[in-house]
Amino acid sequence: MRFLNAAEHTADRPWGALDLAELETATVRLHWTNQPYTWHVNDGPEVFVVLDGAVNMHYRENGEVRVEHLTPGRVCCVEAGDAHVAHPAPEARILVVECKDSV
Template identity: 30%
Template sequence: MTNHPIPLHQALASFDALWSPRIVTRVNDYDVRIAKVQGEHVWHAHDDTDEFFLVLDGELHISLREPGGERTVLLPQGAVFTVPAGTEHKPYAPSGAAILMFEPTGTPTVGDRHDEIPDHVDATTGHPLD
């Protein structure tokens, strides 16, 4: 990590891969990750941690499977949302988006439980920012 400010627009411009988050910095035992996203991710759940999303650009949809059924939340630019631990969810961005996430260091992008992982989704715990 660096002890210098990190302009997020420059960090996002440094990579092109979709659904492949980069670790911008760490806060205590949490990664601050950014990602470019388009299309669908995969249904998954993080059993022991919440997942925080902030939409930096574009629009993100998150489908949720909850006790009362399925619902989708729509996050425009500037919106935040936290998926509670254990909740099955599937992010998707029909027109593309740039997002920032807070997750405990080492949290896999496809959670602890997931559907089959498509080729366009990077099953990772985050990549260093180049």
């Protein structure tokens, strides 16, 4: 068993991850970042939970870019094929659950 305080987690680079668990075909990671990710489309579902800080989640819906402001406790469920990019505002710690080897 291990315990950690997500609010104290940092990494050596933006989107650096601490692998917390591997659950059959999924990974659970704690990410820290102070820089945006890149626009991408996952090949499987993803659950994205802001634990500390805030994230502006940019996503495409019906050809338009929309933004949802995520604060601690807010959950974003991404389906396979959803184009999105996360922008920390200004720094965030995020719990991500996704398929192993997901793009």
